[in-house]
Amino acid sequence: MRDSDSQLEIAHVLFIDIVGYSKRLVNEQTALVRRLNEMVRASEQAREAEANGKLIRLPTGDGMALAFFTSPDAPVRCAIELSKADRADPKLELRMGIHSGPVDQVPDVNERANVAGAGINMAQRVMDCGDAGHILLSARAADDLAQYAEWKSQLHYLGEVEVKHGVRVRVASLYNEETGNSALPRKLRRQRLVRHRRIQISLVTAAVLFIGVLLGLWAWQRHTTSLQHAATEAAAQREKSVAVLPFENVSAGEDNEVFAGGVHREVLLNLAKLADLKVISRTSVMRYKPGTERNLKQIAEELGVNYIVEGSVQREASHIHVTVELINARTDAHAWAETYDGKLAEVLTFQSEIAQRISNQLGAKLSPRESTELASRPTQDIAAFESYIRARALMETPDIELEKYIEDNTKAVQLLEQAVARDRKFVAAYWALTEANIKLFHSREAHNIDFRTRAEAALREAQRLAPDAGETYYAQSYVTYYGYNDFKGALANLEQ
Secondary structure, X not given: OOOOOOEEEEEEEEEEEEOOHHXXXXXHHHHHHHHHHHHHHHOHHHHHHHHOOOEXXXXXXXXXXXXXXXXXXXXXXXXXXXXXXXXXXXXXXEEEEEEEEEEEEEEOOOOOEEEEOHHHHHHHHXXXXXXXXXXXXXXXXXXXXXXXXXXXOOEEEEEEEEOHHHOEEEEEEEOOOOOOOOOOOHHHHHHHHHHHHHHHHHHHHHHHHHHHHHHHHHHHHHHHOOHHHHHHHHHHHHHOEEEEOOOEEOXXXXXXXXXXXXXXXXXXXXXXXXXXXXXXXXXXHOOOOOOOOOOHHHHHHHHOOOEEEEEEEEEEOOEEEXXXXXXXXXXXXXXXEXXXXXXXXXXXXXXXXXXXXXXXXXXOOOOHHHHHHHHOOOOOOHHHHHHHHHHHHHOOOOOOOHHHHHHHHHHHHHHHHHHHHHOOOOHHHHHHHHXXXXXXXXXOOOOOHHHXXXXXXXXXXXXXXXXXXXXXHHHHHHHHHHHHOOHHHHXXXXXX
């Protein structure tokens, strides 16, 4: 029950916070609060309202709240005055939130005027969404002001943001060339990224379910084939199944570890191109790190394969030493093993030979095109190849770590540009360059068109060099979907 002495009124609240206040020394905090008080007292809106008994000021420790009982735009005009003064004082950074809502006028412990209630709480929640320089308004306050031409052009709705206790609040940002902050608040950016990932997961899940339904219908239509024939086909397919576990780096240094990872990646991708083999994806095998105890039979059962490939890479200056073993996981017997030793540049040949020997041991039937691709080198330039594999390692950073994701993909673009500058026919580097640039384009709220343009330029080079390659169509789908939000067009690329 409300106190009979309290007065429920609509207040137009401006909540002000000093950014970074808690990190300052005590004397600096005192100086900042004193400066904020001076700015508020110098504000024309605050002076007029206080002179007419229509303003209540509430200290909040690292800022203050101003409750205006005048017009709805009073806190906005006051915020603009403070924003201009704030820009003139680089030591003081403010963020502000505005809301119109009910408050109770009640005396505080010193019998001075005070207010409490939903109007104050909501203004604080809106303010909490912003960064330094932001003037944010609740949707209610913004909707009231948007009816006037003076304010409509300066209001920019940002959508919903989740605040304390799971409450969702619609907010708008007020800015122009002189005041406010046009950047999207970090809190909204993070929440949008999380929502985007959830949507992606939902889309992938729906696609998998849809494909599962199609496969179920296909299996039902094929049910007339005898169970014995199906079992024979399954056994034959499993006989040609392999998982290439991460190669061990037996050299010192992080660069050599990246190099060993690059050799592993190329061997695995060479095998994955062969239609007659079942090859487990790199994502699935990366959890079986080298240097740990590996139960190969258990790993094979978990991945649903008969064969396991293990290997190691040792690099010393311009010399390379690679060992590879193909193991029958059912019998724990070595089906094939080989050691490759030579100059560093010869690793480009070793990778193709390893994949060829493994496919031969598994009895894979290769088409003429597959045989040609398997025998070819990705590049003749070892320096270009090193730049490429270092870039590919950087591109594996997950996008949930946004700052590192952007930093690593930026470095990857630089490395890939170095690679294609050395070898203009290095098509795999163009595929990666397309993907890395689109990642940078898509990772920013304000998309930089330059990244999409660079991605399209890299894609054109890939199309010139390998127009019919599956990787080229995949790179094209990446640009179509993430560059233009064209789902149907991307799906058509993938179908090709």
